Amino acid sequence: MTPSTITFTARLREAAEVVEASLETLLADKVRHGEIARPARLMAAMRHGALGGGKRLRPFLTIETARLLGRDGEGPLRAGCAVELLHCYSLVHDDLPSMDDDDLRRGRPTVHRAFDEATAILVGDALQTLAFEVLADPATDADPAIRSDLVLGLARASGLGGMVGGQLLDLSAEGRYGPADLAEADVRRLQMMKTGAILTFSVEAGAIVGRADAAARGRLVEYGRALGAAFQVADDILDREASAEAMGKRTGKDQEKGKATLVDLLGMEGARRECRDLVEKAQGALDGFGPRAEILREAVRFVVEREA
Amino acid sequence: MTPSTITFTARLREAAEVVEASLETLLADKVRHGEIARPARLMAAMRHGALGGGKRLRPFLTIETARLLGRDGEGPLRAGCAVELLHCYSLVHDDLPSMDDDDLRRGRPTVHRAFDEATAILVGDALQTLAFEVLADPATDADPAIRSDLVLGLARASGLGGMVGGQLLDLSAEGRYGPADLAEADVRRLQMMKTGAILTFSVEAGAIVGRADAAARGRLVEYGRALGAAFQVADDILDREASAEAMGKRTGKDQEKGKATLVDLLGMEGARRECRDLVEKAQGALDGFGPRAEILREAVRFVVEREA
Incomplete structure (x- = not known):
């Protein structure tokens, strides 16, 4: 490992720790806002779904992007936690029997296995709500x-035209709703x-809390898009290669379900080339930010080399 | 019917029409924000879950509360639509097989019957997201x-300490998660x-968009609480009495599932008395607002006399 890799790994771990502590506080079983005590079962299941696992890559990106712009502390941390809560809700719902029907997540029983299906649906619902509550809180x-901008951005990224729409397309790609013959563009x-x-x-989100001007925000979004695309190509490559032990979840799932991935469409070598191109594109988008952007450059390398 | 009842009925119907048109626009199958086209199946299922039915009581309350404070137009309408989208999401998820397992809603197949379970889960998820997107939109x-205040209020009312928490308590009250022996306070x-x-x-929400001062907002919240409680006692009474035909959904469900209601705890006469007390309380909270509050007074009467 190069020195910058060591720094990156330490920073990623450090962010994961503060995020875990912050999520723990947000999900603490205590009365807030004069609320009467919350249902203990739902609290426990939400904690199961959101705590104790994951690299916390999303809040790390929020925190480091804000730091690049000279902003740190509670604001970027809370914004990152909101994104993570949204991500956790999507995992809980995607794992449900009528969706991907997974029994394990990060080596532990999924929420509907540890609790039950109705509770898991409500856990996802409440985690989504909590994400917006955290963003709108002063x-x-x-x-x-800034708070409205964060709420609007998260909503657009996660709804019908974003994550949830993508999950429906993913179910369609299995051929559930008629023959699926996906072209590369699909x-x-x-x-x-x-x-x-x-x-x-x-x-x-880091750009928003960090008060980036329109030009800087545009370049950071470009970085985020390339990083997101690289993440997914790397995931397709991993899904084809990795063993169940290394991932802590079932793999080869896409193949099993007959879903087309970029590896099918581009070939393994083509997919690896695309990964490299996307890494270059993401890093190019950071060019104007100088050496302080090194940690975000490392983040892209990390995303495509996760199997190591 | 008295003249004010006629006015009320006309205003309720008029609000339902503008709300329907506004929801129709929000759920129109067209590209917004430069989004690529949305998944058609999800769009259709969201429309099934949110359009073409219901009295639209919630947005009516938002619109009329804002009007009482001298504010009307797009703002209160959109705020009301957001509350309605949230309400529709909760109905879609509550109807799921692992929850209340209902086949019919407002006389039509529920979303998971008309489409499938995975789609219904995603419909609820996307309707919730859309509610927050609408509120955060300029x-x-x-x-x-004002927008942040709306988002925060809706999140607190609908999450773990609100609607979703209440749904989990409701499932618990059926005895799913151990013996349920609910006292009146529970x-x-x-x-x-x-x-x-x-x-x-x-x-x-109407008080927020209507720029109510703290005192007026407090009294309107007191009105809303009494109205909400009256609504639920009336629902318990209806559930015991009404026939399946009159309601367009299965009734006597609570009894069937062994859930305690206020009718069990207070008796039918006690429940009716509580209803009357709550009506009085709600109307009392409107005392400082003068004759323009008559429509909100009618709303409470409407809520408890729905069976007529």
């Missing part, structure tokens, strides 16, 4: 224009919606 | 502080969370 930013669109939009917003 | 209010808490919080917020 503790995230004193400026309500696979790219599906991936951009399903995983790319939220990864891009993780970066954009 | 088209709802030019002032970002039933009241469940109802306040499950249905009362969103009804209260319907009114509060």
Whole structure:
């Protein structure tokens, strides 16, 4: 590992720790806002779905993007936690029996296996709500224009035209709703919606709380898009290669379900080439930000080399 | 019917029409924000879940509360539509097989019957997201502080400490998660969370967009709470009495599932008395607003006399 890789790994781990602590506080079983005590079962299941796992890549991107712009502390951390809560909700719902029907997530039982299906649906619902609650709370930013901008951005990245729309396209790609014969453009669109939009917003959220001007925000969004696309190609490559042990979840799933991936469409070598191109594109978008952007450059390398 | 009842009925119908048209626009199958076309199946299922039915009581309350404060037009309408989208999402998820397992809603097949379970879960998810997107959009209010306030209020009313928490308590009340022996306080808490919080917020949203001062907002929230509680007691009474034909959905469901309602705890006469007390309380909260509040007074009567 190069020195910058060591720094990156330490920063990623450090961010994961503060995010975990912050999510723990947000999900603490105590009365807030004069609320009467919350249902204990729902609290426990939300904690199961959101705590104790994951690299916390999304909040890391939010925090580091804000730091690049000279902003740190509670604001970027809370914005990052909101993105992570949104991500956790999507995992809980995607794992449901009527969706991907997964029993394990990060080596632990999924929420509907550890609790039950109704509880898992409500956990996802409540985690989504909590993400928006966190963003709209004055503790995230004193400026309500920043808070509204964050809410609007997260909503657009995660709804019908973003993550949830992408999940429906993904189910369609299995052939559930009629024959699926996806061309390259369809696979790219599906991936951009399903995983790319939220990864891009993780970066954009940092740009928003960091008060980036329009030009800087545009370049950071470009970085986020390339990083999101690289993440997904790398995922397709991993899905084909990795063993179940290394990933802690079932793999080869896409193949099993007959879903076309970029590896099918471009070939393994073509997919690897695309990955390299996207890394270059993402890093190019950071050119104007100088050496302080090194950590975000490392983030792209990390995203495509996750199997190591 | 008295003249004021005629006015009320006309205003309720008129609000339902503008709300329907506005929801239609929000759910129109067209490209917005430069989005690539949305998945057609998800669009169609969202339309099934949100259009063509219901009295639209919640947006009516938002619109009329804002009007009482001298504000009308697009802002209150959009705020009301957001509350309605949130309400529709909760109905779609509550109807799911693992929840209340209902085949019919307003006399039509529920979303998971008309489409499938995975699609219905995604419909609920996307309707929730859209509710927050609508509130955070500058088209709802030019002032970002108002928009943030709306987002925060809706999130608190609908999440873990509100509607979703109430739904989990409701499932618990069926005895799914161990013996359920609900005392009066538990039933009241469940109802306040499950249905009362969103009804209260319907009114509060009107107070927020209508720029109510703290005192007026407090009284309107008090009105909303009493109205929400009256709604639920009336629902318990209806559930015991009404026939399946009159309601367009299965009734006597609570009894069938062994859930305690206020009718069990207070008796039919006690429940009717509580209804009358709540009507009086709600109307009392409107005392300082003069004759322009007559429409909101009628709304409480309407809520408790729905069976007529």
